[in-house]
Amino acid sequence: MFQQLLFAAVVSGALYALVALGLNLVYGSLRLLNIAHGDLVMIGAYTAFWSFTLLGISPVVSLATTTVLCAAFGFLVYVVLLKRQLGSPALAQRLEANSLIIFYGLSVILQNGASLAFSATSRGYQFLDGVHMFGGVSATGSMLLLLGVAAAITLGALAFLRFHVAGWSLLAVIERKDAAAVVGVNVERVQMISICAGFAIAGIAGVLVSMTQQITPFMGFPFTIAAFVVVIMGGLGNIAAGIAAGFVLGFIETFGVALTSATYRSILIYGIFVGVLLLRPQGLFGKAVQAR
Amino acid sequence: MTALLDIKGLSAGYGPVVILRDISLGVEPGSITALVGPNGAGKTTLMKTILGLIRANSGSIVYDGADISRSPSHSRVDGGIALVPEGRMVFAALTVEQNLRLGAVVPRAHGGALERLEEIYRQFPRLKERRRQLAGSMSGGEQQMLAIGRSLMAKPRLILLDEPTLGLAPIMVKKVFEIISQLRADGYTVLLSEQNSKLALETADHGYIIENGIVTLSGPAHQLVDDPEVKRRYFGM
Numbered sequence: 001m002f003q004q005l006l007f008a009a010v011v012s013g014a015l016y017a018l019v020a021l022g023l024n025l026v027y028g029s030l031r032l033l034n035i036a037h038g039d040l041v042m043i044g045a046y047t048a049f050w051s052f053t054l055l056g057i058s059p060v061v062s063l064a065t066t067t068v069l070c071a072a073f074g075f076l077v078y079v080v081l082l083k084r085q086l087g088s089p090a091l092a093q094r095l096e097a098n099s100l101i102i103f104y105g106l107s108v109i110l111q112n113g114a115s116l117a118f119s120a121t122s123r124g125y126q127f128l129d130g131v132h133m134f135g136g137v138s139a140t141g142s143m144l145l146l147l148g149v150a151a152a153i154t155l156g157a158l159a160f161l162r163f164h165v166a167g168w169s170l171l172a173v174i175e176r177k178d179a180a181a182v183v184g185v186n187v188e189r190v191q192m193i194s195i196c197a198g199f200a201i202a203g204i205a206g207v208l209v210s211m212t213q214q215i216t217p218f219m220g221f222p223f224t225i226a227a228f229v230v231v232i233m234g235g236l237g238n239i240a241a242g243i244a245a246g247f248v249l250g251f252i253e254t255f256g257v258a259l260t261s262a263t264y265r266s267i268l269i270y271g272i273f274v275g276v277l278l279l280r281p282q283g284l285f286g287k288a289v290q291a292r
Numbered sequence: 293m294t295a296l297l298d299i300k301g302l303s304a305g306y307g308p309v310v311i312l313r314d315i316s317l318g319v320e321p322g323s324i325t326a327l328v329g330p331n332g333a334g335k336t337t338l339m340k341t342i343l344g345l346i347r348a349n350s351g352s353i354v355y356d357g358a359d360i361s362r363s364p365s366h367s368r369v370d371g372g373i374a375l376v377p378e379g380r381m382v383f384a385a386l387t388v389e390q391n392l393r394l395g396a397v398v399p400r401a402h403g404g405a406l407e408r409l410e411e412i413y414r415q416f417p418r419l420k421e422r423r424r425q426l427a428g429s430m431s432g433g434e435q436q437m438l439a440i441g442r443s444l445m446a447k448p449r450l451i452l453l454d455e456p457t458l459g460l461a462p463i464m465v466k467k468v469f470e471i472i473s474q475l476r477a478d479g480y481t482v483l484l485s486e487q488n489s490k491l492a493l494e495t496a497d498h499g500y501i502i503e504n505g506i507v508t509l510s511g512p513a514h515q516l517v518d519d520p521e522v523k524r525r526y527f528g529m
């Protein structure tokens with residue numbers, strides 16, 4: 001029983017870590033809170049669903065198509081909505097406030113567009129749903145795949161930030177954009193790649209979710225909230241701590257719900273959100289980056 | 293000799309606020325040029341404009357024969373201009389070594405970066421001792437060494453040093469000025485901004501005095517040092 005819960009906690013923690021990683025990339029490098037982040041998870045989920053049910057394409061392949069699709073979408077958002085405004089200091093100031101409205105609008109469009117196109121019916125499909133047993137834990141293949149992909153991406157991101165000069169460029173932009181420009185980092189390019197990567201990671205998370213849960217056009221919002229909670233817990237813009245915080249949320253949620261009941265799930269998550277904001281606004285582990 | 297950096301009629305500022313007005317200034321290759329003036333005169337603004345962190349409103353910035361006033365910062369760094377910014381601006385979240393290696397992020401600096409790293413460690417043994425520490429945990433003087441080392445990693449020709457002694461203990465101030473003279477001996481061209489006018493002009497070959505965003509006086513540094521008017525107004529003598 002305990003091992004089973006532990007496994008469930010790790011799986012949901014890995015998913016939270018992944019979703020939050022994407023949000024944190026965008027916040028960290030652009031200082032913009034993407035409220036539509038969860039809706040990209042939804043886009044990824046539908047891409048996998050339709051590819052599988054209409055074309056018989058494996059979700060494993062959809063991981064790649066979604067990456068391209070969501071990255072391209074991120075590029076479009078960057079070029080059309082953000083680039084010019086980020087380029088001028090006066091407009092950039094206003095963009096920080098306007099971005100909430102921009103991304104909220106994006107969220108509404110994506111949700112309602114999806115519900116018009118696909119209807120609000122919840123959908124699902126069976127993929128790798130055979131149960132494997134090991135050490136008293138039963139796990140479906142899809143859960144193991146989710147765990148494997150999420151772990152690979154989050155660990156890959158950590159290694160990238162630690163060992164690669166491009167990762168340090170990203171950390172530099174997150175810490176201080178102007179100082180990054182001083183050493184010759186192409187700040188605009190880092191921001192553009194971050195938004196593409198952030199969107200792509202959300203899409204990938206969506207593909208993984210679609211293998212294990214029912215999906216709807218409105219499934220994104222809880223992911224946005226969960227990602228916000230995780231990112232706040234880890235400290236805004238603090239990528240590594242955000243990944244750790246994803247697992248913390250997975251554990252608190254899984255064990256909290258097991259000890260109480262599923263009706264407490266939202267209360268738990270919002271409770272953590274408010275609690276962290278009140279008690280440790282700088283995050284549980286390190287410190288949040290400065291808003292600017 | 294043609295100047296490595298030749299600024300003509302430059303005006304720049306922050307948004308609608310104009311700070312620099314009609315600045316003209318030249319930096320000869322292999323020299324130290326001092327830019328001195330009181331707090332708020334516009335020294336930092338000028339440094340930022342040279343690197344492209346602030347766009348010039350008008351005028352030209354000719355570096356190595358080409359007007360760079362419209363190019364983005366990263367291509368100016370890639371052209372061989374490195375800034376040691378006021379307040380050092382080291383990356384607190386990165387280790388000392390990551391800070392240094394990030395200094396070589398521009399393409400021009402890729403070749404021979406590890407050799408330069410070793411050279412910088414030889415010159416600043418303190419940085420080598422601390423290379424795995426987070427830069428934010430170092431003292432002000434050590435961070436200044438790091439900021440200078442980081443600029444050298446970019447394989448620059450022109451080094452802009454913006455008030456490098458600000459907030460340092462007297463012994464570190466002396467050390468920083470020794471390093472600056474050494475940079476010239478190593479063949480670098482230096483533009484140095486300082487509030488410590490006397491020391492700066494004593495070290496430099498050429499000097500510019502800037503006040504309220506305009507150049508009020510310029511000439512060979514030794515002449516400025518001996519100028520009674522300069523002595524009275526800037527050295528408090």
Ligand SMILES: Nc1ncnc2c1ncn2[C@@H]1O[C@H](COP(=O)(O)OP(=O)(O)O)[C@@H](O)[C@H]1O
Pocket residue numbers: 306309311329330331332333334335336337338
């Ligand atoms: N970010 C900024 N926005 C608006 N004004 C600024 C900014 N930074 C500096 N200034 C103003 O520009 C003037 C010159 O400042 P600065 O270049 O920092 O002078 P210095 O480096 O010679 O002390 C000052 O009046 C200062 O208040």
Ligand SMILES: [Mg+2]
Pocket residue numbers: 335336337378455
């Ligand atoms: Mg200054």
